Amino acid sequence: MSEHWEIYADWNPWHGCTKISPGCKYCYVYRQDEMYGSEIASSVCRKTGNFNLPLKRKRDRSWKIESGKIVFTCFTSDFLLKDADEWRPDCWKMIKYRRDLWFFFFTKRIDRIMECVPPDWGDGYDNVIVGCTVENQEMADYRLPIFLSLPIKHKTIIVSPMITAVNLTPYLDETIEEVSVGGESGAEARPCNYDWILSVREQCIAKDIPFRFHQTGARFIKDGKMYRVPRCYQLSQAHKANIDYKIGKYLVPEKVRYEWKDSDYHD
Numbered sequence: 001m002s003e004h005w006e007i008y009a010d011w012n013p014w015h016g017c018t019k020i021s022p023g024c025k026y027c028y029v030y031r032q033d034e035m036y037g038s039e040i041a042s043s044v045c046r047k048t049g050n051f052n053l054p055l056k057r058k059r060d061r062s063w064k065i066e067s068g069k070i071v072f073t074c075f076t077s078d079f080l081l082k083d084a085d086e087w088r089p090d091c092w093k094m095i096k097y098r099r100d101l102w103f104f105f106f107t108k109r110i111d112r113i114m115e116c117v118p119p120d121w122g123d124g125y126d127n128v129i130v131g132c133t134v135e136n137q138e139m140a141d142y143r144l145p146i147f148l149s150l151p152i153k154h155k156t157i158i159v160s161p162m163i164t165a166v167n168l169t170p171y172l173d174e175t176i177e178e179v180s181v182g183g184e185s186g187a188e189a190r191p192c193n194y195d196w197i198l199s200v201r202e203q204c205i206a207k208d209i210p211f212r213f214h215q216t217g218a219r220f221i222k223d224g225k226m227y228r229v230p231r232c233y234q235l236s237q238a239h240k241a242n243i244d245y246k247i248g249k250y251l252v253p254e255k256v257r258y259e260w261k262d263s264d265y266h267d
Ligand code: SF4
Pocket: 017, 018, 019, 020, 021, 023, 024, 027, 028, 029, 076, 077, 078, 108
């Protein structure tokens, strides 16, 4: 997949997050901050210098984030974090203005989304993909019924870090465009069992929903044996397992297409 990295962009309008559920225990934001010796606590959310990135232009006046890109949004925090409530309305304005881009965010706070969406959200913005993250059965049983009930144009379920087996069957309906599964990374990662992954795959196939195995995690159990997988191989090893179902070449649901037209494009 490496040949397609040029179609992605990152936008982290704020950084820092508070832990809310078991999946947050070894949060990579905290790990990265520690690694880089940050003097500000990872739990303190602050705006970044790239807050306005979607509106920034190069010297030749072209967009810094070129049209058609998939923008991974708020990956060093949670887009629906309460501490960011006063900043988010400006983000929605940028997202609406740049409807020539796709904005993809993951959240563990799906229960807050209707407090956070803009007044003209309606059935959801066409260019926003929301990934509801669950890490165990308890979180799946809490978050996914809420997720299913929400007006969102593009929905994915992210089972990551997968720390127990999960049964998603009650929550797999035609509105779910993809399920993506992965183990935990980091020195203290909790193990992920390949049997759990295969089980979710079967659940998805039974409902004809695309399934992606995106990373093994650092401790991976297969056939009863635990493997330590270095960070640099966690994605490629998952890809090598070759168990994806109805997955295209991009890291977004296949249903998501470049539907933007020049006539929609504000410039
Ligand atoms: S919600 Fe995400 S970013 Fe926030 S603490 Fe949990 S794992 Fe980290």
